[in-house]
Amino acid sequence: MNEKQIRARRLREYLREARKRGDSPHSDGFYHRILGMHEIRAGQTFQFTHVRIHKDDPQVDGRLVMVQMAKDLLTQALRIDGYDPALSFAIRAAIQGEPPVFHWLGEFFQNWGVFQAKYGVFKTRETRDQLTESLADHAEDAWYDEYLDGRKSTPVPERVPLPFAGRNVLAHPEHSNSVTYAQIRRATEILAELNQDDPPQIPPR
Numbered sequence: 001m002n003e004k005q006i007r008a009r010r011l012r013e014y015l016r017e018a019r020k021r022g023d024s025p026h027s028d029g030f031y032h033r034i035l036g037m038h039e040i041r042a043g044q045t046f047q048f049t050h051v052r053i054h055k056d057d058p059q060v061d062g063r064l065v066m067v068q069m070a071k072d073l074l075t076q077a078l079r080i081d082g083y084d085p086a087l088s089f090a091i092r093a094a095i096q097g098e099p100p101v102f103h104w105l106g107e108f109f110q111n112w113g114v115f116q117a118k119y120g121v122f123k124t125r126e127t128r129d130q131l132t133e134s135l136a137d138h139a140e141d142a143w144y145d146e147y148l149d150g151r152k153s154t155p156v157p158e159r160v161p162l163p164f165a166g167r168n169v170l171a172h173p174e175h176s177n178s179v180t181y182a183q184i185r186r187a188t189e190i191l192a193e194l195n196q197d198d199p200p201q202i203p204p205r
Helices: 003-020 060-079 085-096 101-119 124-134 162-171 181-196
Strands: 030-035 049-054 143-147 158-161
Touching: 003 060, 030 060, 030 085, 049 060, 049 085, 060 085, 101 124, 101 162, 101 181, 124 158, 124 162, 143 162, 158 162, 162 181
Parallel strands: none
Antiparallel strands: 030 049, 143 158
């Protein structure tokens, strides 16, 4: 058996193992998996990460294989004292096709915080309203057109500022919306541009 055949057999074993428990997707149309170790140490705290894979995703088998591979990787990292909670988040981003969050996360949230301080808006709704006003004349790529508010029982797609959508997706991994790497990069650029504008005159409260 050559190397290619060995690898193909190993991938089939991974997929069989990944599907062993709960072969059918959940009623919401997603496979739900937890990224964690096969074994843990008593007295230590570990990060377990939730992964959602749509049943109709053309890469569903490959993503399920990655879930199983990740469990082996995290287990081995623990055995050699190389475990880092960031591993599970980075792997989840790859499996779900999300942007590489750890590359842009700090810069995005730093600009988000500067924007809030600049305009004196610290609540989610008022930050969204200020972004809407500030981006009124910006191009289409400054907006997210199919935003679903998960707090509503029957959410209707809304048009919201891209930085607002990006913030909520990054801060809440369970969010029903999703963003691409390009969208997070653009949202970071938008915030940086707004932060460079002349500071507004904020009346005292």
